[in-house]
Amino acid sequence: MVLISSLVLFFLTAPLVILVIQSFTNESYLSFPPPSYGVRWYGEVISSEDWQKATILSLIIAAIVTPLSLVFGTLVAFGLERGPRSGKQTLQAVMISPMVLPHIVLGLGLFKIALQFNIADSLWAFVPAHLTITIPFVIVTVGASLQTFNVTLEEAARSLGASRFWAVWYVTLPIIRPGLIAGAIFSFIISFDEFIITFFLATFQRTLPLEMFSTLMYQVKPSIAAVSALTLAVTAILTALLMFRGQVVGGGKIIK
Amino acid sequence: MSNIELKNLSKKYGAVSAVNGINLSIKPGEFVTLLGPSGCGKTTTLRMVAGFIRPTSGDLIIGDKNMIGVPPHRRKVGLVFQNYALFPHMTVKKNIEFGLKMQKDSPIDMAKKVAEILEVVKLSELSERMPSELSGGQQQRVALARALVIKPEVLLLDEPFGALDKKLRDHMRVELRDLQKKLNISTLFVTHDQDEALSMSDRIVVMNEGKICQIGKPTEIYEQPLSVFVASFMGLSNILSGKCVKVSKDRAIVETEGVLLEVERHELNPNDTVSVMIRPENIQITQVERGSSKAGYLGKIVSKIYLGSVVQYAVKLNNGPKILINGHNSKITNHPSFLVDNEVLLSLPSDAVYPILD
Numbered sequence: 001m002v003l004i005s006s007l008v009l010f011f012l013t014a015p016l017v018i019l020v021i022q023s024f025t026n027e028s029y030l031s032f033p034p035p036s037y038g039v040r041w042y043g044e045v046i047s048s049e050d051w052q053k054a055t056i057l058s059l060i061i062a063a064i065v066t067p068l069s070l071v072f073g074t075l076v077a078f079g080l081e082r083g084p085r086s087g088k089q090t091l092q093a094v095m096i097s098p099m100v101l102p103h104i105v106l107g108l109g110l111f112k113i114a115l116q117f118n119i120a121d122s123l124w125a126f127v128p129a130h131l132t133i134t135i136p137f138v139i140v141t142v143g144a145s146l147q148t149f150n151v152t153l154e155e156a157a158r159s160l161g162a163s164r165f166w167a168v169w170y171v172t173l174p175i176i177r178p179g180l181i182a183g184a185i186f187s188f189i190i191s192f193d194e195f196i197i198t199f200f201l202a203t204f205q206r207t208l209p210l211e212m213f214s215t216l217m218y219q220v221k222p223s224i225a226a227v228s229a230l231t232l233a234v235t236a237i238l239t240a241l242l243m244f245r246g247q248v249v250g251g252g253k254i255i256k
Numbered sequence: 257m258s259n260i261e262l263k264n265l266s267k268k269y270g271a272v273s274a275v276n277g278i279n280l281s282i283k284p285g286e287f288v289t290l291l292g293p294s295g296c297g298k299t300t301t302l303r304m305v306a307g308f309i310r311p312t313s314g315d316l317i318i319g320d321k322n323m324i325g326v327p328p329h330r331r332k333v334g335l336v337f338q339n340y341a342l343f344p345h346m347t348v349k350k351n352i353e354f355g356l357k358m359q360k361d362s363p364i365d366m367a368k369k370v371a372e373i374l375e376v377v378k379l380s381e382l383s384e385r386m387p388s389e390l391s392g393g394q395q396q397r398v399a400l401a402r403a404l405v406i407k408p409e410v411l412l413l414d415e416p417f418g419a420l421d422k423k424l425r426d427h428m429r430v431e432l433r434d435l436q437k438k439l440n441i442s443t444l445f446v447t448h449d450q451d452e453a454l455s456m457s458d459r460i461v462v463m464n465e466g467k468i469c470q471i472g473k474p475t476e477i478y479e480q481p482l483s484v485f486v487a488s489f490m491g492l493s494n495i496l497s498g499k500c501v502k503v504s505k506d507r508a509i510v511e512t513e514g515v516l517l518e519v520e521r522h523e524l525n526p527n528d529t530v531s532v533m534i535r536p537e538n539i540q541i542t543q544v545e546r547g548s549s550k551a552g553y554l555g556k557i558v559s560k561i562y563l564g565s566v567v568q569y570a571v572k573l574n575n576g577p578k579i580l581i582n583g584h585n586s587k588i589t590n591h592p593s594f595l596v597d598n599e600v601l602l603s604l605p606s607d608a609v610y611p612i613l614d
Contacts, residue, residue, distance in 0.1 A: 155308055156341035158328040160406060161358035167329075170354070174345045 016232060023225035030222050041226040051227060054211035061123065061207065062191040065130045069187040070180060072131065073138020078168075080139070081146040092143075096136040106132060107200035114201050121203040129201055130191040137190065138183035145179025146172075185242050189235050259284050260305070260410050260442055265314035267300050274300045276466035277314070282410075285440040287433065291453040292463035293489070298446045301463075302412055305444060307331050318409050329358070334403030334441075338415040340395045342387035348374075348398050349383040355406035373405040376435065393424050400432070404439065411436065411443040417452060429456055450490050454478060462486050484614055487533040494536065494579050495612075500528040507606065515553060515576040520606040523613070531612045536582040538608035541569060543592060544599045552601040555579070557594050567593070571600060 018032055023041060025034035045051050080092050098106060110129045114120040149172060157167035173180070195209040202210055208231065215224055260282040267275040275297040282288045290298035303309040305316060307328035316323045323331055343351050349370055356366045374380045377397040387395055396416060403411060416432070417425040433456050436443050447453055453460045454474045462469045462477060462485075470482045481487035484495055498512025508524040510517045510532055517532055524530060544554065555573040567583040581602065583593070594600060 150339075150341065152337050152339065152341040153343060155306075155328070156335065156337060156343070156402075157354065158308075159306055159331075159333055159335040159412075160355035160402065161329045161332075162354075163327070163329050166358065171343055175343075 019225050020229045020232065023222060023229040025222050025225075027222070030220055030225060041222040042230075045223050045226045045230070048223075050206075050211060051208075051223075054206045054208045057205060058192050058208040061126050061130060062188045064123070064127050065134055065191040066184050066187045068127070069131055069134040069138050069191075070184050073135045073183055073187075074142045074180065076135070076139050077142040077146055080143060092139075095139055098133050099136045099140075103133070103196040107197040110197060111200040120201050121205050125201045126198060126205075126207070129197045130194055133194070133197065134187035134190050137186040141183040141186065142176060142179045145176035149176055182242060185238050189238055193231070193235065259317075259319070260444070261315075261317040262301070262305070263315040263317070265301065265304060265316060266312050267297075267304060267309060268312040273466045275304070275311075278468055280461060280468070280471070282442050282444060284442055285437075287436055287443045287445065287456060287458045289445045289447060289453040289457040289460045290463055291447060291450060291460050291489075292469075293448060295465075296463040297466040298448075298463050299414060300466075302414055302444060302446045305410070306333050306335050306412055332406065332409045334406065334408030334411045336396075336399045336403050336411070336413045336416045338418045340387075340399035340416075340419075342395055342398055342402070344387055347384050347386055348379060348390070351387065351398055352383075352402045352405050355402065359406065369405055373401045376404075376438075377401045392420050393428060396420065396428060400435070404435075404441070409442070411441050413443065413445040415447055416445075417447075417449070425452075432456070454490075462489065464489075480610065481533060481612060484531050484533075484612055487531075487610075487612060492536050492580060492582075494534040494577075495531055496534070496577055497529070497531045500524040500526055500530055502526065508611070510609075510611065513577040515573055517604065517609050518606040519609050519611045524611060528613065531614055533610045533612055534579070534604060534608055536568065536580045537566075537584075538605070539579065539581045540603045540605075541571070541581050541583055541592075541594070542601045542603070543594075544601050550601065550603075552603040554599065554601055557596050557598045557600060560594070560596055569594060569600075571602060573602070 022030050022032055022034060024037050024039065025031070026036040026038035026040050027034060076095055080088055080095070107129075110125070110132070111120070114125040114129075117124075119125045153171050153175065154164075154167045157171045158164065162170060193209060194207070195213065198207050198210060199213070206214065208227070212224060212227055215221070260280075262278050262280040265275060265278045266273065278297075278301055280288070290301060292298050300309060304311050305318075305323075307323065307326060311324065314324075318331065318333070343354065346354070352370050352373060353366055356369060361369070370383070371380070374383055377400055379394065379397055379401065382390065382394065387398065390398065399416070413432075417428060420428060429452060445452075445456065454477075457474055459471060460474055460477045461471050464485050470477060470486050472480075477486060478490050481490060487493050487495055496512040496517075498510045498517070500508055501511045501516070502509040503524055503526055506520070508519045510519050510524075510530055512532060519532065542550075542552075553573050553576065555571040555576070557569050558572050558578065559570040561568040562585075565585055567585050569581045569583060570578055571581055572578045579602065
């Protein structure tokens with residue numbers, strides 16, 4: 001058991017570990033192990049205008065996508081949980097299907113629509129496109145929290161003079177907060193890392209993953225490893241945040 | 257302290273009637289219990305009063321206002337749930353403050369009212385605790401305080417003792433009833449537990465299959481049930497069906513399963529089919545004495561169950577039915593003890609045999 005687990009762990013993390021180590025090279029080419037160490041490429045990346053622009057664009061998109069995703073996903077989760085039972089399963093399956101649908105198919109479809117409305121290569125295309133894949137994650141995490149939520153609590157609030165809205169606001173939302181936080185973090189990470197769909201929609205605009213890709217097209221410089229390591233760090237920090245709060249991902253329970 | 261009136265209140269789910277034309281009026285300060293087996297419509301009725309279920313037809317009046325169509329948060333109804341439904345993310349104080357916050361009380365008023373009600377439920381020291389740090393009894397007191405602090409027109413209790421162990425339950429019963437009397441608040445209490453109903457209520461409403469079977473004081477419900485259902489739901493009873501064979505001035509004779517029983521009160525006519533109820537505690541069980549001419553019914557003990565303060569015998573009457581008898585197990589009155597297969601004599605005073613015309 002231990003042996004197999006270790007092998008799997010190695011298999012899963014080795015590429016990342018190697019990449020991170022390579023990013024600290026002082027040479028102008030990638031090699032493993034690097035002959036000399038330093039943060040030369042990090043400096044290069046941070047001061048590069050192209051990388052800065054791409055990072056900012058990705059952050060802007062993720063920052064708009066996350067709250068929208070949270071609001072819409074939560075509304076859908078409430079609808080699925082509280083609405084009529086008949087057809088619930090099917091509706092849920094359809095709603096979360098973008099999670100499993102090949103993104104290339106989704107990207108192609110969105111590309112057509114973006115052309116139609118003449119919004120390609122803008123936030124008007126990127127944000128809704130990202131929402132199609134982030135909202136399902138919120139539906140799942142918030143939905144799981146709602147399933148374990150005791151509706152009587154809402155009724156108690158209503159009997160105490162809270163309208164339906166305020167009952168949800170003061171009682172339900174604080175209690176399902178773990179699910180909301182998980183949904184938000186997922187949305188952010190997914191939007192920030194998204195490549196395939198954005199690739200279809202962008203012409204001149206470059207998000208961080210697009211910038212990485214186009215850099216790779218011309219040359220493989222250690223800067224790409226540095227960017228990857230930075231992206232990895234952001235993702236890791238957010239994931240750690242998720243774990244640190246004692247989240248059971250999807251279960252939405254706080255373990256004290 | 258308002259009166260509550262349910263007028264022909266009904267709830268249908270498709271073709272199924274959950275509640276079927278309930279009429280009930282609760283006087284100010286009265287403690288009324290809805291009692292019945294699960295699925296009898298008692299909880300549906302309570303939830304209609306609370307406003308969570310919209311009645312299919314009928315009227316609901318609280319105070320002098322018709323509440324049909326009024327959402328729960330505008331009804332001024334205090335509700336205590338079976339599992340208390342305390343807000344787990346708020347302290348005791350915040351839980352109790354919630355209703356006051358919703359009615360936009362000033363912080364000064366809020367602090368005063370919370371302190372008062374905490375005093376009443378004896379929880380002043382625990383106001384900063386979280387609900388998860390409280391015992392079951394304490395949680396229930398918080399739930400009560402939270403419901404009462406908004407000075408509701410009516411207090412609704414939905415099986416509030418269900419989650420407590422027996423000893424605490426008995427204690428909370430007394431405590432709740434005292435509090436209800438002190439605050440003189442009209443109360444509608446839902447339970448399936450007849451002991452709770454008998455010990456707490458001013459009046460009991462026995463329900464079955466969406467309808468009211470009987471409304472009355474606890475003694476009336478227990479001693480003068482109007483139907484076999486009420487008789488058998490309220491405690492243990494022997495119910496024998498038979499036929500009236502003879503009627504005299506104030507007595508009647510009922511023949512049931514081969515024995516003749518004398519019935520005191522009667523609106524009976526000869527040949528009426530009738531059920532009679534005999535409570536096990538109203539039957540005297542004695543030894544058979546040779547040569548004695550003492551009247552009674554001879555029988556043989558077929559089983560004996562020791563229940564502490566009571567010993568329960570099942571006696572098969574000669575050529576007659578099997579009857580349950582509670583013998584008191586007391587050192588004060590010297591009740592004889594019997595063994596299985598003992599021959600015994602049962603005496604059934606005519607006022608212990610209660611006829612039910614179904």
